[in-house]
Amino acid sequence: MDLFQIKKAPTVYDAVIVGSGAGGGMAAYMLTKAGAKVLLLEAGGYFDPADPKYITQLKWPYESPRRGASTTRPGGDFDAAWGGWDIEGEPYSSKPGAEFHWFRSRMLGGRTNHWGRISMRFGPDDFRRGSISGVGDDWPIGYDDLKPFYDRVDKLIGVFGSVENFPNEPDGIFLPPPKPRLHELMLKKAAKGIGVPVIPSRLSILTQPINKERGQCFYCHQCNRGCQAYADFSSSSVLCIPALKTGNLTLQNNAMVREVLTDQKTGLATGVSYVDTITMQEVSVQAKTVILGASTCESARLLLNSKSARFPNGLANSSGVVGKYLNDSTGASRSGFVPALMDRKRYNEDGVGGMHVFTPWWLDNKKLDFPRGYHIEYGGGMGMPGYGFGGGIEALNGKIPGRDGKMKPAGGYGAGLKDDVRRFYGAYIGMSGRGEPVPLESNYCEIDPNSVDKYGIPTLRFHYKWADAEIKQAKHMQDTFEEIIHAMGGIPMGNKPGPEQNYGLAPPGRIIHEVGAVRMGNDPNKSALNKFQQAHDVKNLFVVDAAPFVSQGDKNVTWTILASSMRTSEYIIDQVKAKSI
Structure with a gap:
């Protein structure tokens, strides 16, 4: 049998x-x-x-059953991602030195x-x-x-966006894009000054209703949790x-x-x-x-x-x-601290679940030492703090500008720590390149x-191994990131990745x-x-x-x-x- x-x-x-x-x-x-x-x-x-059985949108961090403990889910406890890179009972392997x-x-x-x-x-x-x-x-x-x-x-x-007439960035049939937030306005001004275009993003989020079955975005910045209004x-x-x-x-x-x-x-x-x-x-x-x-x-x-x-x-x-x-x-990232964004009045700056502006590929690869381009995604602003939020002050080598303008030790504890976190809240920007490899x-x-x-x-x-073309592309990303941060009057966070780190190029996959x-x-x-x-x-x-x-x-x-x-x-x-x- x-x-x-x-x-x-x-x-x-x-x-x-x-x-x-x-x-x-x-x-x-x-x-x-x-x-x-x-x-x-x-x-x-x-x-x-x-369905109420699945809704995690608008829940507070303290509503997590883990209450701040390290999550085993790649996007966090409330993220609508059932899975990840590692799933129990579903292994995969890579050849040594060629991981994916x-x-x-x-x-x-x-x-x-x-x-x-x-x-x-x-x-x-x-x-x-x-x-x-x-x-x-x-x-x-x-x-x-x-x-x-x-x-x-x-x-x-x-999809929202704007008509820009870039030759290889085709325009679509767009809904109105959301307005750029303060850090994005600063990014746009600084990047324009060094010849890097920054335009409204193109995201499949409804800034206006398109039918009776789906609602309009209410700017909670939590699209990754799944939208109960079907607005994304x-x-x-x-x-x-x-x-x-x-x-x-x-x-x-x-x-x-x-x-x-x-x-x-x-x-x-x-x-x-x-x-x-x-x-x-x-x-x-x-x-x-x-x-x-x-x-x-x-x-x-x-x-x-x-x-x-x-x-x-x-x-x-x-x-x-x-x-x-x-x-x-390909992917590489960098963040920066912008003193001009310190000591801000706090208000709801969540916006859509993602960036309001981005940079499409703007250069001619024939004049560069790598054959394919990349776009830049921007982050920042005063979003809802999550677990372990501390304003990033620890990344400034332990020193921050005091209210008198002089450098002082960062953080500490008690009232001093709270004051520093409030001052630095929203004063950070991040940028990530996403590029094309050669298959x-x-x-x-x-x-x-x-x-x-x-x-x-x-x-x-x-x-899977990155080739020289992708590594050179990542170097160009890092050089551009630093140039934009400096143009904003900002301070790049941490040390710039070098060739021994493939210029911060993310592992394949x-x-x-x-x-x-x-x-x-x-x-x-x-x-x-x-x-x-x-x-x-x-x-x-x-x-x-x-x-x-x-x-x-x-x-x-x-x-x-x-x-x-x-x-x-x-x-x-x-x-x-x-x-x-």
């Missing part, structure tokens, strides 16, 4: 979607609106930021519940980097292919829950997908097999079309684990590129032959913008997917997260995931009507 049995679901769905983040959520929304019967599989639990940090979310909507809502379009040059610079590869599509879908995403979801974009609230309301979507939470199933005669996908993480029972489901939106590395893992006699190297991998050309945004075949993930997770599914092993690993292209020998994110080898298999992306861009990738998934979904609908799949 078999102790382990596979349960087979009787329904044959028009499509099964793996993953409920930006790509999977958009596919579910588009296909169910078109009348398709869809099964959406999510490895984590159900989440609705407007893999962030995973286990909840409806995935990472879109707690991200920064930075919603920029890729520009025309981002799709043809190989042709322009001779470094890297071109996409099989261009900006004009995605522009109609970017426009539709802007209208469907909502999360796949859970804006895509998945509306898709459920069509009656055409079946949602299965706690479903850890093991592999994509195929017909060995035709080679077509027939469905997927998943492990119910509650009962630990394995279930197979049938569908006419299989769509992966499980996140870049997870989609690659699924394809590599979907081996058979017909597909011995994994599914959609006759080219051998699945897992390769993995790349994450390399040598940066990859593969199946670890010696490890499985607690569900018995083989895990990933990574190999820490920025959580990874793309690639199931890249698209026109040549089936060099790519896994075609220009519609359809597998060359399996015509009813599609990938709609960031895994198909040929390169990163110096922008955050979510808006491009959404536009690409919308485009792919419409292609699927057209192909079904034409009886081509």
Whole structure:
């Protein structure tokens, strides 16, 4: 008698979607609106930021059950991130000296519940980097292919911003941006003086209502907790829950997908097999079309684990590129103390959940010693203090300006400490660069032959190293940060990272913008997917997260995931009507 049995679901769905983040959520929304019967599989639990069971917005720090103890959650106790870089029972590994940090979310909507809502379009040059610079590869599509879908995403979801006419920073259909706060006005003035542009941010937060289902931002600065007014974009609230309301979507939470199933005669996908993480029972489901939106590395893992006699190297991998050309945004940061921001009258300066201004890439890489650009994200202001708030006075080498202008020891205790904290509250600014790397075949993930997770599914092993181009880019970031801080009359905090620290370049994976690993292209020998994110080898298999992306861009990738998934979904609908799949 078999102790382990596979349960087979009787329904044959028009499509099964793996993953409920930006790509999977958009596919579910588009296909169910078109009348398709869809099964959406999510490895984590159900989440609705407007349901009282899940609301953490507007809670005070002291309401945490941990009461200030160190949290095990990467974004804090109230952050809408169920998961992290390390999840019990779900290991991954890296080759020595080539580490990659893999962030995973286990909840409806995935990472879109707690991200920064930075919603920029890729520009025309981002799709043809190989042709322009001779470094890297071109996409099989261009900006004009995605522009109609970017426009539709802007209208469907909502994004604030301003028309600036930057050649490679395309303008969108914008809601009014929030006004810059005091530190941002100072940043803008100082940066302009040294030739660095600072413009209103582009965030998917509703500064005006766009429909009856969603509210308007009330400026609590807590978007990362999930918005109970649905005033920001999360796949859970804006895509998945509306898709459920069509009656055409079946949602299965706690479903850890093991592999994509195929017909060995035709080679077509027939469905997927998943492990119910509650009962630990394995279930197979049938569908006419299989769509992966499980996140870049997870989609690659699924394809590599979907081996058979017909597909011995994994599914959609006759080219051998699945897992390769993995790349994450570069990232480096610096903070500064600005004496002119001391002794401020305290008032609510929370604003939206993120930056009100940013710097798009403003230079010509042909005149620099690295081939790709970056944008700058700014932080600061008098936000709600959190655990351990002390104003940062300890970072000024123990000395601060007293009320008489003379330097004195920082902090102390009692009334003196309180006075110092009040004086320095809001007098700090921070800036982070987020840049584009050059995708390399040598940066990859593969199946670890010696490890499985607690569900018995083989895990990933990574190999990732920053190249000289990214290290030089980080140096440029640090030089720019210091120049801006000095232009504000500020004092850079701590010591400037040097070459021995890669100029503060964050470890690969820490920025959580990874793309690639199931890249698209026109040549089936060099790519896994075609220009519609359809597998060359399996015509009813599609990938709609960031895994198909040929390169990163110096922008955050979510808006491009959404536009690409919308485009792919419409292609699927057209192909079904034409009886081509």
